[in-house]
Amino acid sequence: MKKKDLISKWLNFNLSDEELETFNNLDVSSSYHRIDRAAKHFKAPDFDRETSFLRLEKKLGTKRSSRKINYYVSGIAATLIVAFGLFYFLNNSSDVEYLAANSETTQFILPDKSEVVLNSGSSVSFNQKNWGKERQLKLDGEAYFKVAKGETFTVYTSQGSVSVLGTQFKVNDRKDYFEVSCYEGLVKVIYQGKEQHLSAGKVFKAFDDRFVDETTSASKPAWLEQKSTFKSIPYRFVLQELERQFDIVISGAGTDNDTLFTGSFNNENLETALQAVTIPLNLSYSINGKNVVLKINQQ
Amino acid sequence: MPTPLFKNVCDEQFFSKLYDQYSKDLHDFIYYKYGEHFDPEDKVHEAFIKLWKNCKRVAPDKAKSFLFTVINNITLNDIKHKKVILKHQKLKPKEHTHETPQFIMEESEYLEKYQAALAKLPEGQRVAFLLNRVEGKRHKEIAEMLNISRKAVEKRIYTALEKLRREIDGI
Numbered sequence: 001m002k003k004k005d006l007i008s009k010w011l012n013f014n015l016s017d018e019e020l021e022t023f024n025n026l027d028v029s030s031s032y033h034r035i036d037r038a039a040k041h042f043k044a045p046d047f048d049r050e051t052s053f054l055r056l057e058k059k060l061g062t063k064r065s066s067r068k069i070n071y072y073v074s075g076i077a078a079t080l081i082v083a084f085g086l087f088y089f090l091n092n093s094s095d096v097e098y099l100a101a102n103s104e105t106t107q108f109i110l111p112d113k114s115e116v117v118l119n120s121g122s123s124v125s126f127n128q129k130n131w132g133k134e135r136q137l138k139l140d141g142e143a144y145f146k147v148a149k150g151e152t153f154t155v156y157t158s159q160g161s162v163s164v165l166g167t168q169f170k171v172n173d174r175k176d177y178f179e180v181s182c183y184e185g186l187v188k189v190i191y192q193g194k195e196q197h198l199s200a201g202k203v204f205k206a207f208d209d210r211f212v213d214e215t216t217s218a219s220k221p222a223w224l225e226q227k228s229t230f231k232s233i234p235y236r237f238v239l240q241e242l243e244r245q246f247d248i249v250i251s252g253a254g255t256d257n258d259t260l261f262t263g264s265f266n267n268e269n270l271e272t273a274l275q276a277v278t279i280p281l282n283l284s285y286s287i288n289g290k291n292v293v294l295k296i297n298q299q
Numbered sequence: 300m301p302t303p304l305f306k307n308v309c310d311e312q313f314f315s316k317l318y319d320q321y322s323k324d325l326h327d328f329i330y331y332k333y334g335e336h337f338d339p340e341d342k343v344h345e346a347f348i349k350l351w352k353n354c355k356r357v358a359p360d361k362a363k364s365f366l367f368t369v370i371n372n373i374t375l376n377d378i379k380h381k382k383v384i385l386k387h388q389k390l391k392p393k394e395h396t397h398e399t400p401q402f403i404m405e406e407s408e409y410l411e412k413y414q415a416a417l418a419k420l421p422e423g424q425r426v427a428f429l430l431n432r433v434e435g436k437r438h439k440e441i442a443e444m445l446n447i448s449r450k451a452v453e454k455r456i457y458t459a460l461e462k463l464r465r466e467i468d469g470i
Contacts, residue, residue, distance in 0.1 A: 008453050011431060011460065012438045031464045038413055039432035044330040047340065053318045056344045060351060109312040113319060 007032070097125040100141075102247035105223070110135075114153065115146040119172075119223050120267075121244035142172040144221050159206070160191035169198075170221045177237050178206045183219055207234065208258070222264065229264040238277055239294075246270045252294040254283055308362050309354040317362055318347060324444055325370050331429040332422045333374055342377075346370040364446060409467070416466035420459055427452050428459035 001009075001019070003026065009015050010023050010032075023029055100106035100118035107117040111131045118124060122141025135153040146168045147153045154163045157173035167185025172178065180189050182198040189196045189204055191211075198204055203214040214231060222229040228241050235257040239250050245267045263280065265273035274285045274292065283294045308314055322343050329339040346369045350357060357365050417425055427445065430436045438456070442449040 004457065007460070008457050011456050012453070013435070028464060031468055032460065034409075035413070035460065035463050035467065036432055038410060039429065041410055042414070042417065042429060043433050044327045044339070044429075045335075047323050047326045049319055049322050052322060052340055052343070053315060055340075056318065056347055059344055060348060109316055113316050 095125055096128050097123060099123045102244050110137075110148075112148050112150055114148045117144045117221075117224060119143065119221070119244075120247075139171055139173060141174065142170070142221075142223075144168075144170045144224065160189060162190075163188045167200075168220070174237065174240065176207060177233075180204045181216055181218075181221070183216075205233075207237070223267060226267040227264050228267055231262050232260045233262075234258045235261045235281065242273060242277060246273065248290050248292050250292045250294060253296045254278075254281060254294045257281070306358070307355050308350060308357050308359055313359065314347075314351065314354070317350070317366075321363060321366055322347070325366055327430060327434055328367065328426060328444060329370060329374055331433075332371075332426040333378055334418075336378055337374075342370050342374050345373050349373075367444065367446065412467045413463070416463045419466065420462060424455045424459040424462070427455040428463075431456050 001022075006015075006019060006023055006026075009019065015023060026032075098106055098108050098116070098118060100120055100122050102121045105117060105119055107115065109115055110126070111128065112135060114135075116124060119142040122139070122143055124137050124139050124143060126137035135151060136156065137154075138156050140158070143155075145153075145155065145164075147164055152163050154161055155171050157171060157178070159173055159178045162169065162171050162180050164185060164187045167187060168183040169185075169187050170179075170181040170183070172180070178191060180187065180198060181203045182200055184200050186200075187198050189198060191204070191206055196204060201215050201217065203212075203216050205212040205214065212232070228245060230238050230241075236255055238261045239255055242248070242265065243250055245265075248270070259281065261277070261280070263276065265276040267273070270287070274287075278285050278294065282297050284297050285295075286293050308317065325343045325346060326339045329342050346366050349369050350362065350365060353365075417429075420428070423445070427441050430441050430444070431438070436444075438449050438452045441456075442452045445452070
């Protein structure tokens with residue numbers, strides 16, 4: 001190895017023991033080591049992010065509160081207010097709950113800076129006081145997590161639990177249906193007492209006493225882009241998702257249908273979504289306010 | 300690739316997350332590059348205030364380069380060719396070793412030479428060198444901070460080290 005490369009490797013903290021010995025035998029190595037040791041004397045003044053941020057908030061002061069009102073009007077932030085409202089009025093302990101009602105999604109950041117997006121008809125709760133000690137939360141419904149590095153992060157649901165060290169994943173815990181998708185890193189799933197590891201791109205599904213292992217090439221859930229996608233899912237679960245996305249009640253044919261459905265619907269337009277899921281099964285629909293009735297087409 | 304969850308940086312939680320992620324690097328970057336003529340924290344604040352005012356126009360994945368560019372410009376406007384001084388911390392006599400007065404004197408002479416040599420380095424070399432040696436950052440991290448190639452960082456640090464050695468050893 002050239003002398004210059006060896007030095008650069010040393011500078012990048014990359015030398016093996018053997019290489020370090022060669023380095024130490026260089027005529028200039030003692031000068032380098034001394035320069036390295038003494039560099040610590042020029043360390044920048046200490047910087048505390050938290051207190052510094054408080055000082056910044058003071059400077060931003062009044063301008064910020066007027067802006068607050070503006071953007072709390074937007075859908076996502078409005079649900080945050082509802083969540084905080086519940087927290088303050090119903091619950092005096094340090095449990096925090098975030099909700100996304102039907103036909104809404106909510107995004108928020110946990111105390112450790114992990115990011116969470118809740119899909120329609122879902123909620124998450126956790127204890128703020130204990131968060132520093134153990135990162136664990138309860139999920140009812142479906143959520144996407146982008147976890148900050150750190151200690152184990154665990155999501156408990158009614159059917160199973162999911163633990164990670166730092167990654168991106170999605171958990172979907174619905175009535176009789178459980179799904180975990182891992183987008184990055186590695187997650188540990190405990191379902192009915194059985195432990196399983198999912199690496200990036202792997203999906204675990206459980207419904208109707210069946211377990212399915214699948215792969216996904218997606219880097220995040222489709223519903224982050226206003227789409228709901230399904231791969232070999234019993235039709236009734238598809239209809240239940242449709243109910244949550246548009247805050248409607250579906251009755252009639254198909255609601256107890258177990259035919260496996262693969263496809264997707266758009267979360268923004270009810271008519272288009274209904275067409276997308278009814279046409280393949282030869283069904284027709286009629287909308288009456290919040291009620292949708294499905295019928296089998298007679299031919 | 301992690302995908303951004305936010306359209307822009309106007310969300311307060313996201314904004315404070317950015318502060319958590321980048322404020323220290325920005326602070327160190329300015330200190331090592333330009334020395335201590337002003338409060339580096341002040342510059343960090345100014346950069347973040349600019350970011351907040353322009354939050355609608357900054358996409359989350361562009362926030363980092365926005366901050367580093369803005370803080371550099373703000374500081375450049377401010378200092379206008381002042382000589383860089385990096386304060387070295389006072390040497391504390393160690394309790395358990397027996398250092399002769401001569402050793403202590405030599406040591407402080409060494410640091411003064413060091414200080415002068417650091418001041419002579421071009422800004423780009425100094426900031427890369429100190430982030431590497433003092434903050435323990437790897438070449439790749441520094442490349443991302445300064446928005447230059449890893450190879451360029453390697454060259455800057457190596458050149459800085461050689462210059463310091465020659466300057467201090469009086470070659």
